[in-house]
């Protein structure tokens with residue numbers, strides 16, 4: 001049954017081409033971050049990946065351990081068509097909160113803001129659980145509020161800090177300087193390192 005923010009809701013957004021968040025290309029801050037990674041063997045998760053242009057970029061750069069997760073099937077099928085040699089086993093058609101694996105790196109972009117804000121503490125905890133000790137959560141968070149009801153749901157750096165502080169060291173948590181134009185001045189770039197527990 002479709003309810004707001006259910007997998008059916010998101011699947012229908014793709015089927016009806018109501019995907020205003022979709023950049024149609026790799027996000028510049030994530031591209032810049034990925035381009036300086038030293039090992040192509042890093043095991044990387046992109047949750048709520050949608051059309052996953054970041055996965056495409058990493059795949060083209062020779063990264064072999066890239067996983068994308070989404071509980072809407074449509075974008076995963078699109079990715080499969082776009083990248084026939086992307087490993088099928090790396091397309092995780094499942095709820096983020098049910099993924100059982102560990103990764104070196106999680107890349108965040110417009111997934112956190114798509115979740116019901118009540119799930120934010122659970123998102124921070126789940127990211128920590130999915131990361132190996134020293135693993136990193138890297139990506140973008142909206143540093144703004146939206147007039148229309150979400151998704152996307154906005155917030156502030158101070159609010160977000162409280163969710164991540166129990167599990168992560170903050171290496172970078174600052175306004176992004178290379179956002180796409182429509183998001184310029186409204187995004188934080190974060191590099192959070194999982195604490196040893």
Ligand SMILES: C[S@@+](CC[C@H](N)C(=O)[O-])C[C@H]1O[C@@H](n2cnc3c(N)ncnc32)[C@H](O)[C@@H]1O
Nearest residue numbers: 010021048049050070071072095096109110114
């Ligand atoms: C706003 S879209 C962003 C997609 C992509 N990150 C991008 O930037 O284009 C949010 C995505 O998260 C997915 N999603 C939402 N909740 C999810 C959950 N609990 N588990 C897995 N995917 C989820 C949706 O299906 C949708 O593809």
